[in-house]
Amino acid sequence: VSYLIARGHRHIGLVGSLPNAYPSIEERRRGYLQALQDRGITQRYLADSHIPSLEAVTAAMSLLRRFPHITALFCCNDHMAIAVMQAAHSLGRAVPDDLSIIGFDNIDLAEHVTPALTTMHVDKLSMGRLAVQLLANQAEFPTAGCVTAVIRPTLVERSSVRSTNDT
Numbered sequence: 001v002s003y004l005i006a007r008g009h010r011h012i013g014l015v016g017s018l019p020n021a022y023p024s025i026e027e028r029r030r031g032y033l034q035a036l037q038d039r040g041i042t043q044r045y046l047a048d049s050h051i052p053s054l055e056a057v058t059a060a061m062s063l064l065r066r067f068p069h070i071t072a073l074f075c076c077n078d079h080m081a082i083a084v085m086q087a088a089h090s091l092g093r094a095v096p097d098d099l100s101i102i103g104f105d106n107i108d109l110a111e112h113v114t115p116a117l118t119t120m121h122v123d124k125l126s127m128g129r130l131a132v133q134l135l136a137n138q139a140e141f142p143t144a145g146c147v148t149a150v151i152r153p154t155l156v157e158r159s160s161v162r163s164t165n166d167t
Contacts, residue, residue, distance in 0.1 A: 001035035002038075004074065004100060011045065011071050013046070013072070015059065015081075028104060056075070073102070080103070081101050085101050102119060104122070122151070134147055
């Protein structure tokens, strides 16, 4: 979301989360809200839905119809973002000329759609290794304190986001 704001977007929607979603999706929602707050953007556009693409697409299309001035969408995963990219065309919104879209997960398909999807890459291999290490540590030291680990995603810039003079 910070990336979209840095590109000039001020009317940014969030697609595919719910207030009490499982932790990784809930964190994406909090990140969306925090990025807007940090930059003094008060308008929030939420297309609340569960993860399945059809529900998310329906929510996103409804959001875009209600608020046609939205210039960008942050989708909570890449499958959803790709489905929303395709559905946006039915509203006459070209990606990225009329609507920028960013996803999350960096699935293989993300670089092969047109336009190629800008997304957040999650290092799943490192996540797996860390999980095994933490489980082994817990097995060896069952009374040790709880450990919280954070693996930060990285931005993969492709073609689905453009800069704008949005105000």
